[in-house]
Amino acid sequence: MSAVAASDTPTRAPQWLRVYRHLARAYGSMVFIWFWAIALPVVAIVLFIVSRNVAVEVSGVSFTFHGALWFPFSLAIIVATTYLPIHVANGMTRRSFSGAALAANVTVGVGSALMATAALLVEERIYDALGWLHADTFAGNVLGVFHDGVLTYFVGLAFLFTAGQLSGSLVGVVYYRYGGWVGTLLLPVTLAPLAAIGFLALDQDSQWTPWDISLSTTWGDALAVLILLASAVAFHLVARNTPIATRKA
Amino acid sequence: MNGYPVRTEGLGMSYGRTPALHSISLDLAPDRIHGLLGRNAAGKTTLLSGLAALRPASAGTILIGGQDPFENERLMEHICLIRESGDFIPDRRLSSNLRYLQLARPTFDLDYAESLLEAFRLDPRKRAQTLSRGQASAFGAIAGLASRAPLTMFDEVHLGMDAPSRQRFYDELLKDFVEHPRTIILSSHLISEVEHLLETVTILHDGNVLLADEADALRTRGATLTGPSALVDQHADGQTVVGLRDLGPTRQVTVFGDLDEESLRSAQADGIQVGSVPLQDLFIHLTNDEPREGS
Numbered sequence: 001m002s003a004v005a006a007s008d009t010p011t012r013a014p015q016w017l018r019v020y021r022h023l024a025r026a027y028g029s030m031v032f033i034w035f036w037a038i039a040l041p042v043v044a045i046v047l048f049i050v051s052r053n054v055a056v057e058v059s060g061v062s063f064t065f066h067g068a069l070w071f072p073f074s075l076a077i078i079v080a081t082t083y084l085p086i087h088v089a090n091g092m093t094r095r096s097f098s099g100a101a102l103a104a105n106v107t108v109g110v111g112s113a114l115m116a117t118a119a120l121l122v123e124e125r126i127y128d129a130l131g132w133l134h135a136d137t138f139a140g141n142v143l144g145v146f147h148d149g150v151l152t153y154f155v156g157l158a159f160l161f162t163a164g165q166l167s168g169s170l171v172g173v174v175y176y177r178y179g180g181w182v183g184t185l186l187l188p189v190t191l192a193p194l195a196a197i198g199f200l201a202l203d204q205d206s207q208w209t210p211w212d213i214s215l216s217t218t219w220g221d222a223l224a225v226l227i228l229l230a231s232a233v234a235f236h237l238v239a240r241n242t243p244i245a246t247r248k249a
Numbered sequence: 250m251n252g253y254p255v256r257t258e259g260l261g262m263s264y265g266r267t268p269a270l271h272s273i274s275l276d277l278a279p280d281r282i283h284g285l286l287g288r289n290a291a292g293k294t295t296l297l298s299g300l301a302a303l304r305p306a307s308a309g310t311i312l313i314g315g316q317d318p319f320e321n322e323r324l325m326e327h328i329c330l331i332r333e334s335g336d337f338i339p340d341r342r343l344s345s346n347l348r349y350l351q352l353a354r355p356t357f358d359l360d361y362a363e364s365l366l367e368a369f370r371l372d373p374r375k376r377a378q379t380l381s382r383g384q385a386s387a388f389g390a391i392a393g394l395a396s397r398a399p400l401t402m403f404d405e406v407h408l409g410m411d412a413p414s415r416q417r418f419y420d421e422l423l424k425d426f427v428e429h430p431r432t433i434i435l436s437s438h439l440i441s442e443v444e445h446l447l448e449t450v451t452i453l454h455d456g457n458v459l460l461a462d463e464a465d466a467l468r469t470r471g472a473t474l475t476g477p478s479a480l481v482d483q484h485a486d487g488q489t490v491v492g493l494r495d496l497g498p499t500r501q502v503t504v505f506g507d508l509d510e511e512s513l514r515s516a517q518a519d520g521i522q523v524g525s526v527p528l529q530d531l532f533i534h535l536t537n538d539e540p541r542e543g544s
Binding site: 012015087093094096243244 | 294295298301302303304305320321322325326327328329330332336337338339349350352353354355396398
């Protein structure tokens with residue numbers, strides 16, 4: 001009997017799934033407690049103060065969009081640079097890390113899009129009740145929030161947030177593996193998921209005004225999704241042989 | 250058998266273009282405590298990193314339990330390397346870190362780990378990043394002991410601990426090893442403190458294996474002669490002296506090599522105390538690159 005066989009243990013969930021749950025809980029507490037639970041009350045307070053002086057004609061919740069994109073993006077960088085070595089040093093494979101991190105990226109992207117969409121829907125009801133205009137005046141046009149439909153808005157935002165997560169993971173793992181110079185030089189590549197969704201899939205004039213998100217041309221959508229998938233594969237390939245740095249106290 | 254046998258053949262590892270290990274061949278039997286000794290930058294941490302699949306080998310093979318550990322999910326979960334600085338989630342409490350270790354390792358014993366927290370007087374509510382160096386070392390020791398991994402390796406983990414904590418670690422290590430036999434590799438600079446634990450000794454030097462042998466066999470290849478200086482010098486004459494200590498008129502020399510049994514018996518007959526060779530003296534002798542004065 002080999003030593004490996006001698007230490008059989010009861011069947012547990014696959015490693016990537018155990019780690020995914022762990023990462024999802026960690027992201028959940030950071031993104032939903034430390035971002036949304038702070039951002040939404042702040043928006044409500046600001047709108048209350050603004051409405052005392054001027055007529056409200058702009059969605060307040062929509063301003064959370066940048067934070068909802070870049071805060072988890074920075075978390076994804078931290079996970080790749082800080083958590084990967086801890087993960088492997090505690091006896092888990094790089095493969096399970098990349099699988100768990102990619103699944104967590106999608107969860108955070110879709111979860112944040114759901115949260116943003118739900119918050120905007122609630123806000124819309126409140127605006128209607130108060131007689132405010134739930135819109136945007138971007139580029140001189142007055143556009144109602146969800147003017148292309150709630151589902152289109154949600155899907156577009158989910159792609160954008162997921163692309164942000166994926167870019168964060170790629171930026172982090174490339175910096176960890178190849179160091180500062182290569183990491184910086186490769187930023188145009190590692191940020192490709194965000195660029196792809198921003199420039200190819202979403203309307204050119206609506207990239208930074210997500211409340212009128214509408215998916216762009218079909219070829220652009222398809223190419224953007226392909227770039228997202230290629231980036232996920234690239235993340236896995238970079239992570240899978242990454243040497244874990246020697247640390248001294 | 251609970252532990253894994255460890256075997257390397259022609260193992261080479263490098264950092265970029267800088268080689269750290271040169272064709273290392275090792276054979277470590279399962280269920281024993283192996284000592285890995287070497288001076289700074291000898292390659293100990295690199296070797297352990299290779300065994301734990303933290304770094305890929307650049308040449309040769311590593312077989313743990315007969316399999317290559319690199320990216321081997323089932324095998325890696327059963328290989329535990331505790332590094333000097335620890336590999337814990339810094340902003341999490343110790344209790345939360347223990348649950349993480351349980352998630353990572355199927356053999357991790359959470360109850361034992363919690364009892365060790367108490368024994369090492371660590372507050373489970375403390376966050377890992379707030380631990381002092383000694384506390385972090387103790388937490389690393391706890392993680393390694395409670396991992397119950399068939400291959401458990403400690404890389405200088407006890408260096409930051411104070412003397413009572415180190416003693417507790419050695420005691421716990423022996424106690425748990427008896428109750429849960431497994432393959433343990435202990436890398437340390439505190440040779441005199443750990444030598445009684447070691448069953449085999451491997452000494453690395455400049456990325457090569459300088460010596461690999463049973464600890465008892467090594468001890469029989471040398472002796473200490475303790476007594477009046479003049480008498481000790483007389484009996485050590487012609488032997489390879491690897492250590493020398495003076496305490497007033499009393500001198501202790503450590504001799505190593507093919508000992509002349511007759512002269513040892515003669516020394517004893519002259520009232521000189523003959524003892525076993527301290528590994529530390531042997532280690533210093535073997536790894537000292539500086540030119541030595543003639544013995």
